Amino acid sequence: MPAFANQPTYDLFAPEALVNSYPLYKRMRSEDPVHYCESAGYWILTRYRDVEAALRDERLSSDRTALYINQLGSLDFNLIQNFLHLTSKMMVDKDPPQHTRLRKLANPGFTTRAIESWRDIIENTTDRLLDNVQNRGGMDVVSDLSVPLPGFILPEIFGVPETDRANLLEWARDIGTFFGAARGSTIEMEELARKADKAATQFCSLIRQLIEQRRRQPGTDMISLLSVAYQEQGFNLEEVPSLCIEILNAGLLSTTDLIANGVNALLCHPEKLQKLKKNPTLINSAVEEIIRFDTSVPFFFRIAKQDLKIGGKEIAAGSLIALGLGAANHDPEKFEEPEVFDITRTPNEHLGFGSGIHFCLGAVLARMELTICLTTLLRRLPNLSFAPDKQAIPTKHSILILKGFDSLPVKFDARLK
Numbered sequence: 001m002p003a004f005a006n007q008p009t010y011d012l013f014a015p016e017a018l019v020n021s022y023p024l025y026k027r028m029r030s031e032d033p034v035h036y037c038e039s040a041g042y043w044i045l046t047r048y049r050d051v052e053a054a055l056r057d058e059r060l061s062s063d064r065t066a067l068y069i070n071q072l073g074s075l076d077f078n079l080i081q082n083f084l085h086l087t088s089k090m091m092v093d094k095d096p097p098q099h100t101r102l103r104k105l106a107n108p109g110f111t112t113r114a115i116e117s118w119r120d121i122i123e124n125t126t127d128r129l130l131d132n133v134q135n136r137g138g139m140d141v142v143s144d145l146s147v148p149l150p151g152f153i154l155p156e157i158f159g160v161p162e163t164d165r166a167n168l169l170e171w172a173r174d175i176g177t178f179f180g181a182a183r184g185s186t187i188e189m190e191e192l193a194r195k196a197d198k199a200a201t202q203f204c205s206l207i208r209q210l211i212e213q214r215r216r217q218p219g220t221d222m223i224s225l226l227s228v229a230y231q232e233q234g235f236n237l238e239e240v241p242s243l244c245i246e247i248l249n250a251g252l253l254s255t256t257d258l259i260a261n262g263v264n265a266l267l268c269h270p271e272k273l274q275k276l277k278k279n280p281t282l283i284n285s286a287v288e289e290i291i292r293f294d295t296s297v298p299f300f301f302r303i304a305k306q307d308l309k310i311g312g313k314e315i316a317a318g319s320l321i322a323l324g325l326g327a328a329n330h331d332p333e334k335f336e337e338p339e340v341f342d343i344t345r346t347p348n349e350h351l352g353f354g355s356g357i358h359f360c361l362g363a364v365l366a367r368m369e370l371t372i373c374l375t376t377l378l379r380r381l382p383n384l385s386f387a388p389d390k391q392a393i394p395t396k397h398s399i400l401i402l403k404g405f406d407s408l409p410v411k412f413d414a415r416l417k
Contacts, residue, residue: 008032012044012400019394021298021403022339025327034311041070042301042320043313046327048334048351050311054323056356060302064093067301067320068178072193073186079193083178086200089242092358099357101235106243106361108229109222115365117220118157122369125152126376134380134414138387141408146259149373154251158244159214159221164206169252171206174199176249179401200245207241222247250362257296257404258366259373264408265293266374267386269341276343277378286343287370292350293341298326299400300354322400325351381412 008031010024011017017024028035029046036043045051054060065084069077077084087093091102108114129148133139155165178196207223214224215231223244230237266273266286276282304319315321329350330338353360360366377384386392390409 007036009039010035010037010044012037012040021326022330025324025330028324029327029331034313036313042067042322043310043315044322044324045310046324046331047311048328048331051323051325051328051351052355054302054310054321055300055351055354055358057302057308058096059305059308060321061095061305062093062099062358063095063303064301066303066318070320071178072189075186075190075193079190080178080197082200082204083175083193083197086175086204086242086245087179089239090246091243091361092246096357102239102243103357103361105229105233105235106226106247109225109247110361110364112364114225115368118153118365119368119372121153121156122149122372123376125149126373127380130376130380137414138409138411141263141410142256142260142405143407145373145377146256146263146405146408149259150252150255150369153369154248157222158210158248159219159223160206160210167202168206168248171199171203172245172248172252175203175245176253177399179249179399203245204241207244208238211237211240247362250360251365253402254296255366255369257402258291258370260405260408261294261296261403262287262290262370262374263377263384263410264392264405265290265341267384267410270385272341272343273378273384277382280375280378282343283371283375285346285348287367287374288348288350289341289343289345290370291352292329292335292345292348294403295326295329295350295352296404297352297401298403299324300358301401325354326403384410384412387411 010028012021012024025046028044033047034043034045034050045054065088068080068084068087072079091099091106094102126145126149129145129152133144139145151169155168158168160168174195178192210223211227214221214227218224218228223240226240226243227237230240266276272286276286300323302321302323304315304317304321306317308315310321328334329352332338334349335345353363353366387409388411390407392408393406395403395406
């Protein structure tokens, strides 16, 4: 384990950092941009050039088994055997050539034709959710919109029966909560681990049942498309649940946070909100700026496959490295006035969806969801503002790889439709 005398310390889990981490990222970029966090047991990168290079560096592995075990601390890793079995086949945790093979198999589920076929589902679901609150004069963006929107959309895209959808979403969230850099007491971590492991077993069982049904009666849903692709290439269908959980967690957890983060950013900058209302054609660049300004996935993790040097620091083989996407997206060496929320920013080469071979497979779908959601929201609730009598709760996560809101109350004039 590295040891450095008189090195600065930074608490990424401090309450103020979880609420607004960007001032801390700024300090780290300035003082120690390649920082070893002894208490957490991993390196943290905060400069754009280091993070972007690390995302493409073949000397860094995406196999995060060491991270999952590290989270357990003194607990027995057998607690997460089923969780590890599921995640060990995930594309996001694989290096080439396995990653290349899995990416090719996943592509049929994310063709332009497939994604466009989901547009109506997204539009109709957004309208239905806003119908529920239209006459109330207020809502919680999280509980009334950003959580239920992907919660309705994804099970439908996957073709999951109504009776199984609530369980599917609960299992996916339990698994996702343990995915990266969770922090808590031994008792809390044991509970998270047990829930994630049990959920992995139940999730796999349901997906296998659905695969068997689609083999007999294939459809146009995601599981049908993936099952056909796997069979045509002669690959084991046992790997399909791992890809399904990867897609679900990306779509559920990160998209939920991205919507709430986006609404918050617009409401915190009313002049930019008015500019977007007056010129709706700016929505695409506004979406990109939302993803840059307050990304819902502020960290990716990698493991050093060999001894290497980053930013002048010697990093030993086997070391865990946290790639700070959120910090990189605010690096003034890359972005002019990075703390300014600019919905016309161009170019905008943010790292909100990663970079290189692991660039987010669902980026097009996430952009579509966010674009449709915000466009519909601003059209139907044109005088949207923060609720003055209720407090937003800025974070619900005790893990580094997700950043969002637990509650975001807003108000609007119910007479305007």
